Amino acid sequence: MEEIERSAKPPTLAMVAARAGVGRQTVSYALNMPQRVAPQTLAKVRAAIDELGYRPNRVARSLRTQATRTIGYRIQPTPHGVPSPVLDRFVHALAGTARRQGYNILLCAAEDDGEELEVYDELIRTAAVDAFVLSDPVYDDPRPAWLAERGVPSVSFGRIWGREHASAWVDVDGAAGTRAAVDHLVELGHRQIAFLGRPEDRATVDDRFRGWKSAVQDHGLSVRGRVVRGPAESLGQAREVAARLFGGKRPPTAVVASHDLLAIACYHEATRRGLRIGDDLSVVGFDDSLPALMAQPALTSINQPLELVGQEIVRLVVGILAGELPPDHEVVLQPSLVVRESTRPATPHH
Amino acid sequence: MEEIERSAKPPTLAMVAARAGVGRQTVSYALNMPQRVAPQTLAKVRAAIDELGYRPNRVARSLRTQATRTIGYRIQPTPHGVPSPVLDRFVHALAGTARRQGYNILLCAAEDDGEELEVYDELIRTAAVDAFVLSDPVYDDPRPAWLAERGVPSVSFGRIWGREHASAWVDVDGAAGTRAAVDHLVELGHRQIAFLGRPEDRATVDDRFRGWKSAVQDHGLSVRGRVVRGPAESLGQAREVAARLFGGKRPPTAVVASHDLLAIACYHEATRRGLRIGDDLSVVGFDDSLPALMAQPALTSINQPLELVGQEIVRLVVGILAGELPPDHEVVLQPSLVVRESTRPATPHH
DNA sequence: CCGGTTGTGTGGATCGTTCCACATGTGGAA
DNA sequence: TTCCACATGTGGAACGATCCACACAACCGG
Numbered sequence: 001m002e003e004i005e006r007s008a009k010p011p012t013l014a015m016v017a018a019r020a021g022v023g024r025q026t027v028s029y030a031l032n033m034p035q036r037v038a039p040q041t042l043a044k045v046r047a048a049i050d051e052l053g054y055r056p057n058r059v060a061r062s063l064r065t066q067a068t069r070t071i072g073y074r075i076q077p078t079p080h081g082v083p084s085p086v087l088d089r090f091v092h093a094l095a096g097t098a099r100r101q102g103y104n105i106l107l108c109a110a111e112d113d114g115e116e117l118e119v120y121d122e123l124i125r126t127a128a129v130d131a132f133v134l135s136d137p138v139y140d141d142p143r144p145a146w147l148a149e150r151g152v153p154s155v156s157f158g159r160i161w162g163r164e165h166a167s168a169w170v171d172v173d174g175a176a177g178t179r180a181a182v183d184h185l186v187e188l189g190h191r192q193i194a195f196l197g198r199p200e201d202r203a204t205v206d207d208r209f210r211g212w213k214s215a216v217q218d219h220g221l222s223v224r225g226r227v228v229r230g231p232a233e234s235l236g237q238a239r240e241v242a243a244r245l246f247g248g249k250r251p252p253t254a255v256v257a258s259h260d261l262l263a264i265a266c267y268h269e270a271t272r273r274g275l276r277i278g279d280d281l282s283v284v285g286f287d288d289s290l291p292a293l294m295a296q297p298a299l300t301s302i303n304q305p306l307e308l309v310g311q312e313i314v315r316l317v318v319g320i321l322a323g324e325l326p327p328d329h330e331v332v333l334q335p336s337l338v339v340r341e342s343t344r345p346a347t348p349h350h
Numbered sequence: 351m352e353e354i355e356r357s358a359k360p361p362t363l364a365m366v367a368a369r370a371g372v373g374r375q376t377v378s379y380a381l382n383m384p385q386r387v388a389p390q391t392l393a394k395v396r397a398a399i400d401e402l403g404y405r406p407n408r409v410a411r412s413l414r415t416q417a418t419r420t421i422g423y424r425i426q427p428t429p430h431g432v433p434s435p436v437l438d439r440f441v442h443a444l445a446g447t448a449r450r451q452g453y454n455i456l457l458c459a460a461e462d463d464g465e466e467l468e469v470y471d472e473l474i475r476t477a478a479v480d481a482f483v484l485s486d487p488v489y490d491d492p493r494p495a496w497l498a499e500r501g502v503p504s505v506s507f508g509r510i511w512g513r514e515h516a517s518a519w520v521d522v523d524g525a526a527g528t529r530a531a532v533d534h535l536v537e538l539g540h541r542q543i544a545f546l547g548r549p550e551d552r553a554t555v556d557d558r559f560r561g562w563k564s565a566v567q568d569h570g571l572s573v574r575g576r577v578v579r580g581p582a583e584s585l586g587q588a589r590e591v592a593a594r595l596f597g598g599k600r601p602p603t604a605v606v607a608s609h610d611l612l613a614i615a616c617y618h619e620a621t622r623r624g625l626r627i628g629d630d631l632s633v634v635g636f637d638d639s640l641p642a643l644m645a646q647p648a649l650t651s652i653n654q655p656l657e658l659v660g661q662e663i664v665r666l667v668v669g670i671l672a673g674e675l676p677p678d679h680e681v682v683l684q685p686s687l688v689v690r691e692s693t694r695p696a697t698p699h700h
Numbered sequence: 701c702c703g704g705t706t707g708t709g710t711g712g713a714t715c716g717t718t719c720c721a722c723a724t725g726t727g728g729a730a
Numbered sequence: 731t732t733c734c735a736c737a738t739g740t741g742g743a744a745c746g747a748t749c750c751a752c753a754c755a756a757c758c759g760g
Contacts, residue, residue, distance in 0.1 A: 010475055012746055023710045028748060038708060055475040059412045060746035063715050068409060070456075075442050088438060092425050095459035099469065104478065105457040106420075109445035119449065125360055126408040127716095128454065235643060264644045271646060291644040293585060294614045296621060362716055373740045378718060388738060410716030413745050477746095 011052040020048035031056060062127075070104045071317055072129040074116055076136060090157070093310025094133065101318050105133075117146060124150050131317050133157065138202055140164065153327055155316045157309060161203050166328035168320060170312045174204060174286075175211030177302035177335040181256045181284040182215035184300075184337055189346035190254040190282060194226045194245055196266065197258035208258045208286060226252060238265035246273055253281065253346050260285035260292045263299055263342075282343040297341030304335050361402040370398035381406060412477075420454045421667055422479040424466055426486060440507070443660025444483065451668050455483075467496060474500050481667050483507065488552055490514065503677055505666045507659055511553050516678035518670060520662045524554060524636075525561030527652035527685040531606045531634040532565035534650075534687055539696035540604040540632060544576045544595055546616065547608035558608045558636060576602060588615035596623055603631065603696050610635035610642045613649055613692075632693040647691030654685050 017024045022041060029036045030045040037045070048054075062068045073094065095105045106129055110116040120143075123129050134143055134156040144167035147154045159171040178195075185193050195212045197205045209227075216223050225248055230241035242265040245255060257263035263285030270281050277283055278297050285292050288303035312331050319325030367374045372391060379386040380395040387395070398404075412418045423444065445455045456479055460466040470493075473479050484493055484506040494517035497504045506519040528545075535543050545562045547555045559577075566573050575598055580591035592615040595605060607613035613635030620631050627633055628647050635642050638653035662681050669675030 010477070013748095014746080024746095025711075025748080026709060029709085032748085036708080041708080053475075055472070057413075057746055058476040058478050059409055059418065060715090061748075062409045063407075063413050063717090063746080064748040066715075073457075075438065075445060088425065091457065092459050095425060095457040096461075099459060107423075107441065107445040107455040107457055109442050109449060111446075122405070125403075125405040127360070128408050261644075268646060289640075291641045294611075294641040294645070296618060296646070363718095364716080374716095375718080375741075376739060379739085382718080386738080391738080407716050410745090411718075413716080413747085414718040416745075 010057070011054045013054070013056065016045065016048045016052055016054045019052060020045045066127070067130050067321075068128060069102055070106050070129045071098060071131050071133055071314070072106050072108055072120070072123050073133045074108045074110055074119065074135075089306040090310050093307040094314060097311045097314040101314060103314065103318065117143070120147065124152055130321055131155070133313055133317065136202065137169070148327070153317070153320045155313050155320070157313060158202075158204055159330070168316050168325075168327055168329045170309055170316065170331040170333065172304045172309065172333050172335050174207035174335070175214070177286065177337070178208045178211035178256050179215040180335075180337040181300075181302060182212055182219070184339065185254045185256070185282060185284070185343065186219050186221075188254075188282065188343060191221055191346070192226070192250060192252040193221065193254045193256060194228060194252035195258070196228050196242060196245060196255050196262050198232050198262075199229055205258045212256050232259065232262050232265070235261065235265060238262050239268050242266045242269040245269070254283070254343070255281065256284045258286055260287045260289045260299065260301055263301070264291055264295055267295060277342050278344040279347065282346070284337075284343060288338050292340075295342070300340045300343040301338055302335045303338050305333050308333055360407070361404045363404070363406065366395065366398045366402055366404050369402060370395045416477070417480050417671075418478060419452055420456050420479045421448060421481050421483055421664070422456050422458055422470065422473050423483040424458045424460055424469065424485075439656040440660050443657040444664060447661045447664040451664060453664065453668065467493070470497065471500075474502055480671055481505070483663055483667065486552065487519070498677070503667070503670045505663050505670070507663060508554060509680070518666050518675075518677055518679045520659055520666065520681040520683065522654045522659065522683050522685050524557035524685070525564070527636060527687070528558045528561035528606050529565040530685075530687040531650075531652060532562055532569070534689065534693060535604045535606070535632060535634065536569050536571075538604075538632065538693060541571055541696070542576070542600060542602040543571065543604045543606060544578065544602035545606050545608070546578050546592060546595060546612050548582050548612075549579050555608045562606050582609065582612050582615070585611065585615060588612050589618055592616045592619040595619070604633070604693070605631065606634045608636055610637045610639045610649065610651055613651070614641055614645055617645060627692050628694040629697065632696070634687075634693060638688050642690075645692070650690045650693040651688055652685045653688050655683050658683055
């Protein structure tokens with residue numbers, strides 16, 4: 001007889017009020033400002049809430065408060081069939097932390113950067129989100145300012161360069177990562193340590209480059225002829241870039257790559273030349289992605305604390321929306337070197 | 351002087367009505383049932399909409415219609431540090447298609463399966479979503495029925511076995527994939543073709559197994575002693591499983607793996623035994639993930655049409671919500687074999 | 701005993717849209 | 731002419747929460 005009613009209409013705040021024998025507003029206070037209501041009344045209201053299994057309707061609340069407690073995030077398109085390996089750990093952390101803070105993550109997809117702003121515009125004008133999380137910022141990224149003009153705060157994964165508009169971001173200290181890689185290689189006895197990276201279109205790569213450069217110099221080693229840069233949108237492209245490593249008369253004994261993809265491309269080119277990774281050439285990647293783990297030998301790589309990044313980003317978004325943090329708050333997190341089999345002591349005959 | 355007003359309050363339907371000199375309801379009709387209003391009036395209203403840059407407020411609409419046009423999707427946790435490589439192409443397609451249909455995707459995160467239902471419950475009771483997309487169903491998956499009891503439809507990526515509750519799904523024909531792999535290998539001259547898979551905890555693996563088995567039998571080859579199964583939650587585990595391939599007295603010349611991870615584990619074990627992939631042992635993976643592309647030699651693998659799966663899932667969700675499709679609609683899509691370097695003609699000396 | 705402050709509780713108005721019921725004008729069938 | 735069907739347009743009510751203004755005590759110091 002105590003059968004639970006299936007898919008019956010959910011209880012409303014008014015029903016709870018009636019049940020508890022109080023006014024509607026009192027229930028609202030009990031929910032949002034418990035200290036505003038007398039302890040005895042609070043108990044009554046809470047009992048009624050539990051009995052009815054009441055949960056406030058998010059939509060109604062949003063309409064009245066003009067805030068959806070929803071954060072928009074554009075998931076990146078997958079260029080040239082090479083998906084971003086970093087994505088899912090990060091997004092998972094984002095969604096998990098958001099939930100714990102009472103926020104939701106709304107996904108958007110856009111094919112290109114022009115469409116991206118269109119999508120954002122749509123979401124803003126239909127009042128679907130309160131804020132955005134951005135990722136992969138470029139130099140002088142227009143998005144934060146564009147959003148700010150429309151009254152929508154944003155937090156970026158990756159620091160925003162260019163000072164037109166101060167904006168909030170959380171970034172991983174890439175320089176510290178490559179520095180750790182160089183230190184590790186020097187400790188193994190390497191003296192010819194190259195840097196392999198994409199062109200400077202994104203600040204991320206530059207940051208990693210600077211870490212490598214200053215560390216190499218600090219160890220009194222030369223950076224001349226040790227930098228190879230080129231586009232790496234696909235494995236084929238990356239291999240072409242990696243091939244240039246072996247062109248000079250004194251090839252490096254170790255390589256620090258700005259991405260795991262380039263590191264793997266290094267594997268391919270080294271193997272093609274009869275060099276064994278680890279023994280003849282040490283390689284360090286960046287991102288600690290799945291291919292790094294799967295490579296033979298397993299790739300030493302720099303791990304970004306993506307879970308923490310996601311948490312911090314949500315913390316900033318919520319703080320900024322609540323007015324408790326300035327809209328240009330910045331956070332830098334430290335990566336960690338994961339040593340695997342691709343880095344070994346330098347062999348004497350080099 | 352034509353300065354655009356920054357972050358001014360967005361126009362409402364009432365403002366559009368005033369501007370066009372018509373009633374509010376007329377504007378609403380113009381938006382949702384254009385054929386209900388006279389062409390001349392429609393033009394006036396549309397002009398007013400354009401001039402003001404009006405977009406209907408999603409929240410208000412949701413409150414009134416009791417539908418959010420939002421679909422929930424739980425992104426899977428990443429077990430043991432090995433993320434699902436399949437995720438991001440799929441999610442991107444999901445979000446893109448949803449947007450084109452006027453729907454949004456809301457992400458949820460849950461650590462374990464118990465928490466998953468809790469999260470769903472919260473979203474349902476706060477009226478945040480209209481439907482859910484499920485993935486990685488298990489045998490007799492309780493989720494569709496649980497959701498249906500609460501009046502919420504769902505569509506699963508992966509077929510739902512068990513007949514307690516008929517439910518909608520979109521799946522890739524895994525058996526056709528492994529069958530294609532076997533056909534390909536037989537054509538290359540292989541006669542000892544093994545299957546490497548996880549235990550039958552998920553229907554997916556079973557499906558792939560059946561394809562391999564029937565294809566092998568159809569070619570008049572033996573399946574005896576050619577099946578190796580075991581847990582593959584990490585690369586280490588997978589290698590242990592793969593190692594069993596080489597135990598017997600007549601090791602296979604070719605392997606069909608139920609996942610790329612297992613295929614890669616095969617690479618490792620083969621290499622450890624001095625066998626060359628391609629020359630001494632042909633390997634086919636499943637999922638066509640990034641590690642497959644990066645492996646040396648590049649792994650022949652079975653590609654799932656994830657973009658299409660995402661599109662179809664959204665189509666089903668929208669159709670079911672509109673009452674135009676039955677809540678147990680089923681769709682099967684075909685995978686395709688991507689031939690790379692890991693499969694070569696069988697060598698005579700085997 | 702008064703004016704003021706604080707603590708607590710309340711119902712009406714409101715957010716922006718769609719549903720509902722109804723008003724009007726037109727035209728064709730009876 | 732009468733009647734009904736149909737096309738078109740309208741304002742009030744409703745969705746379910748919060749904001750606002752206010753009511754009513756209790757308590758304070760003067």
